[in-house]
Structures are given as C-alpha cells and as structure tokens.
Amino acid sequence: MVRSSSSEIIASVDIGTSKIVALIAEINGDNELKIIGVGTEPSRGLKKGVVVNIESTVDSIGKAIKQAERIAECDINTVFAGIAGSHVRSYDGHGFVRINEGEVSQEDIDGAVDASIAMKIPSEERILHVLPKDFVIDGQDGISEPIGMSGIRLEADVHIVTISRTAEENIVKSLYHCDLDIQEVVLEPLASSMSVLSQDEKELGACLIDIGGGTTDIAIFKDGQIITTKVIPVGGDHVTKDIAHELKTPVDEAEIIKIKHAATLSKLNGTDKLIDVPSVGDREARKTDRKVLASVVEQRYEEIFEVINTEVGKISLESLRAGVILTGGASKLDGAVELAEAVFGCDVRLGYPKPMSGAFESINGPENATGAGLLLYALEKYKSKPADLVKQKSSAPLFQKIQNWFSSNL
Ligand SMILES: Nc1ncnc2c1ncn2[C@@H]1O[C@H](COP(=O)(O)OP(=O)(O)OP(=O)(O)O)[C@@H](O)[C@H]1O
Ligand SMILES: [Mg+2]
The missing domain is CATH 3.30.420.40 (ATPase, nucleotide binding domain)
Structure with missing residues (x-):
C-alpha cells in the first residue's frame, strides 16, 4: 500500500452480471469506514451471476480496481469478493454440546456450531457461511447471546450456505489473475442485507430482495x-x-x-x-x-x-x-x-445502501447495495479479528495460490 496513514485499508469487489464495482475504504481509530476510492466497469464475462469467460472478467475487474486505486491514491493487495448464482444452496443445521464447567464459553459455542455442520455436503460444494439462528440452553430457546449463561446442554440452530467449488474457483482465479489476493468470498445477499436493512427490520422480520441483471x-x-x-x-x-x-x-x-x-x-x-x-x-x-x-x-x-x-x-x-x-x-x-x-x-x-462517510454520489443507488455491504462485512471482520485483515500478499505462482486457497477453505 502506497498511502501512508495510520488507518487500515480494506477493499471490496462486487462481481455482478451487469457491472463490476471496486470500493476502497479506510477504517479509522473509531472503527468507522470512509470510502476513498470507487471504480465501476461494465461486466462482460458473467451470466446469471457466474463467471463464464475468465478473460473478460479479468479485464473488467482489472479496470474497476485501477480506477478505484487511482482515486484512493493507493495500491490494494487483498479484497473481499461477492458470490451469487443458482449454485448457492442453503441447509438448516442442528448440533449440541455439553457445557463445560456449567457456564457457556466461546469454546462451547464453537463446539455446538461445529456439531451443527456435521452433515453430508456433496463433494462439489463448499460451506461458505455458517450463520447461527438460535441457541437453546437446557430446552430454553430464543437465546442469541449465550455466552456466560448457566446450563448443562447447549444446542445451536444454524443456517448453512454452500457454493459450487467450480463457480468459486472461477472467481478466485479471475481475482488472482488481476494480481489480487482474496480475503474472503462472501454471499451477495448477506452483503446486501448488511448495507440496506436496519437492525429493527431484522428484529421485526424482513425480506431483502436484490434484483440485479442476472440474479x-x-x-x-x-x-x-x-x-x-x-x-x-x-x-x-x-x-x-x-x-x-x-x-x-x-x-x-x-x-x-x-x-x-x-x-x-x-x-x-x-x-x-x-x-x-x-x-x-x-x-x-x-x-x-x-x-x-x-x-x-x-x-x-x-x-x-x-x-x-x-x-x-x-x-x-x-x-x-x-x-x-x-x-x-x-x-x-x-x-x-x-x-x-x-x-x-x-x-x-x-432499499438504498446506508450512507457512508466519504461516499461518492455514484455509489448511492440501490445497485450498489452489495458493494457497500461487502465493506460493512469486512468492517465486522476487522472489529472481531483485526490481525486477520492485515494479510501479506503471496508471491506464489497462480496454480499454487489456487491450491492454497482451496486447501485453507475445505
Ligand atoms: N431505471 C431502471 N429501471 C429498470 N431497470 C434498471 C434501471 N436501472 C438499471 N436497471 C437494471 O438493473 C440491472 C442491473 O442491476 P445491478 O447493477 O444491481 O446488477 P448486477 O449486480 O451487476 O448483477 P447481478 O447481481 O444480477 O449479478 C440491469 O438489468 C439494468 O437494466
Ligand atoms: Mg448484484
């Protein structure tokens, strides 16, 4: 990164069927986001949300990233990227553990969530997200924050999202070809919901529908x-x-x-x-x-x-x-x-993306819900594990990088 600043820099790429949007933001000391670079380019290599032409996709991503880097006056190494397409599947999972020492710890939660995904997923799919829906302690359901609570048995109900390994590989490959490393691949509807829905709406019950070009x-x-x-x-x-x-x-x-x-x-x-x-x-x-x-x-x-x-x-x-x-x-x-x-x-x-500091007018519309949401997802990750965001760029050859990506995301 060229920009010399005490702020952390994060970047997202929304690889849509109609357009590719690259966003670069700074996270300041108060954990607030400020958008400092935007690049938008028509998308030419996707159909119905999946990459069908690597060369055209690489070209569009490369141009969008360059535009954003020029405005932000910095080079970016790694990105959070969105994924969608009809290959996305979701399952409900349920698991339980005996609570250690009578009080729920993070370890117990991780154990219950791990137990809830112990199901047979087809080999061509990979688990992308495991999103807790509810925790139950000794039969008492409706617990969203179980940590510190007393009990004997902790159960977890989770929403499991899987993606096709092939569809993911084509996105991963396109980004590596653009000389970008990947911080995380994120489900697009999850990202859009982060930028468009309020917490009250999520509590009351709401359905977010992001109608793009292909999905x-x-x-x-x-x-x-x-x-x-x-x-x-x-x-x-x-x-x-x-x-x-x-x-x-x-x-x-x-x-x-x-x-x-x-x-x-x-x-x-x-x-x-x-x-x-x-x-x-x-x-x-x-x-x-x-x-x-x-x-x-x-x-x-x-x-x-x-x-x-x-x-x-x-x-x-x-x-x-x-x-x-x-x-x-x-x-x-x-x-x-x-x-x-x-x-x-x-x-x-x-639904419009929530206003963000430094936001450029060009990204205020509903078509940018996913791009803005990817940054908010990245911010949440940063808040929980700041060290994970500072990733050194790998100098491995392309095939090795792809292999490494899949072996670390089994
Ligand atoms: N004013 C408008 N009225 C109707 N349709 C519009 C308007 N403006 C844009 N669109 C449509 O929105 C679609 C593009 O939406 P968006 O930019 O959200 O797609 P995308 O994120 O690239 O694609 P996807 O998420 O499906 O992969 C196109 O079909 C375009 O024709
Ligand atoms: Mg989209």
Whole structure:
C-alpha cells in the first residue's frame, strides 16, 4: 500500500452480471469506514451471476480496481469478493454440546456450531457461511447471546450456505489473475442485507430482495437472525430480452428503452404515449405505444415476484412485520414497489445502501447495495479479528495460490 496513514485499508469487489464495482475504504481509530476510492466497469464475462469467460472478467475487474486505486491514491493487495448464482444452496443445521464447567464459553459455542455442520455436503460444494439462528440452553430457546449463561446442554440452530467449488474457483482465479489476493468470498445477499436493512427490520422480520441483471438474491431475517438465503437466476436482463423480443429491437437498444421509458402500467400518465423503437438490420425505426412496453415489463416483474413467493416456500412474506425491501438495479423500475406490494401482500420499500462517510454520489443507488455491504462485512471482520485483515500478499505462482486457497477453505 502506497498511502501512508495510520488507518487500515480494506477493499471490496462486487462481481455482478451487469457491472463490476471496486470500493476502497479506510477504517479509522473509531472503527468507522470512509470510502476513498470507487471504480465501476461494465461486466462482460458473467451470466446469471457466474463467471463464464475468465478473460473478460479479468479485464473488467482489472479496470474497476485501477480506477478505484487511482482515486484512493493507493495500491490494494487483498479484497473481499461477492458470490451469487443458482449454485448457492442453503441447509438448516442442528448440533449440541455439553457445557463445560456449567457456564457457556466461546469454546462451547464453537463446539455446538461445529456439531451443527456435521452433515453430508456433496463433494462439489463448499460451506461458505455458517450463520447461527438460535441457541437453546437446557430446552430454553430464543437465546442469541449465550455466552456466560448457566446450563448443562447447549444446542445451536444454524443456517448453512454452500457454493459450487467450480463457480468459486472461477472467481478466485479471475481475482488472482488481476494480481489480487482474496480475503474472503462472501454471499451477495448477506452483503446486501448488511448495507440496506436496519437492525429493527431484522428484529421485526424482513425480506431483502436484490434484483440485479442476472440474479435475484433473497435474504430473510426474523428475530435479528438470518433464516433463509436464496439466489434465483432471473433479473433485469430477462426484462431487457423480453423487450427486445416483443418490440423486435436489438438487445442494446432494448436496454436503453427500458431505462428511459419503462414503468408499470399504473405509472403511465398518458403523456409520452409513443416511443421510438430502432429496428433490427436496415429496417426503419418505428413508433410503439408505451403501454405495450409497460405491459411486457410488468408481466416479467410479476413473474419474478411470483417465483420469489414460490422459492421462499413456507415462509409467508405477509407474516414479516417489516415487509419486503427491494434493492439492486432492477428495483429502480418506476412502479416496481407498488407491483411488489400487490403480489406479496405486504409493505414494500426501496432499499438504498446506508450512507457512508466519504461516499461518492455514484455509489448511492440501490445497485450498489452489495458493494457497500461487502465493506460493512469486512468492517465486522476487522472489529472481531483485526490481525486477520492485515494479510501479506503471496508471491506464489497462480496454480499454487489456487491450491492454497482451496486447501485453507475445505
Ligand atoms: N431505471 C431502471 N429501471 C429498470 N431497470 C434498471 C434501471 N436501472 C438499471 N436497471 C437494471 O438493473 C440491472 C442491473 O442491476 P445491478 O447493477 O444491481 O446488477 P448486477 O449486480 O451487476 O448483477 P447481478 O447481481 O444480477 O449479478 C440491469 O438489468 C439494468 O437494466
Ligand atoms: Mg448484484
């Protein structure tokens, strides 16, 4: 790191299907974050949240990192990186230990959590997060902080998130190719929830839905703990493709039309009735009624919301007292909140990342929930184990680095 400062520097990379965002922040003596560098680059090597072209991904990550480093006036060595995609799976785990010496210690908690993940996970998956949901002492449940409590038997209920080793390897490889070491790979919906949800919402019960370009990420909280995470391989790109198909226009033009003119039917106010639609090939541009666009878009959003309703299964979104919080780039569609309210039958709000000191205007929108959340995740890690964040860059060759990553993250 070039910058000579007493502050610690952390960095995150949100490797999205539409864009890559690199953020660099300082942690000051009061453990507060200040963003000092931002780099955003269109993403070219991903489909539905997973890397499908290493070269293009490396190119986009490299450019985003360089931009952020230039603004921050420092070089970064290691990053926290997000991961999503339909390969993400989640399981419920349960385990218990006998409490040593009659009072719960950190060792007992670790033992109960370890016991709760003693289940058979397919060999192609790796456990990414083990998130405690509840602790039970001698039959008494609803304990979130068991340390120091008396008892004989400690049980842990956990939410286990696994990812595909192949999908992870392609992200890890892309970052190593950019000459970056990896501090941690983090589930994107978990990161987004850290930047968008308040503690009150998590306590009351809330569902965060991050609709990106290629994936829709879901995280549900109750009593302050995460109880469900899901990644569904649909997002704004599907809306764009529907527009391209229905209006017979190239996909790039459909994307422009969507951002400029799309809204749900109830948001149309009768003005701007006709929009210009470029044709494919040498054919002349045409005029189309904005209602046609609105109806295509509304249909796809409704479908995405219906899929979410099915995916969350037995959890009724109506039962979550803080309702649904929509975030991600595709949540910016005019009318998305009202449409979601109609489908989910609960309150819905648009989720922006919590304001951060030094924040650049360009990262204040819902599409940056994950990037900002990755930094907040990193801050939590730093607060609990500051020494772990100061990682020396490895000079090992690439294949060795990848092997080392997987042997230390079995
Ligand atoms: N004003 C808008 N109205 C509707 N859609 C929008 C608007 N602005 C951006 N989008 C859509 O948001 C999507 C990109 O969102 P975002 O930047 O959150 O995706 P990402 O994080 O790169 O992708 P993912 O998380 O799915 O891998 C694109 O489909 C884009 O068309
Ligand atoms: Mg995203």
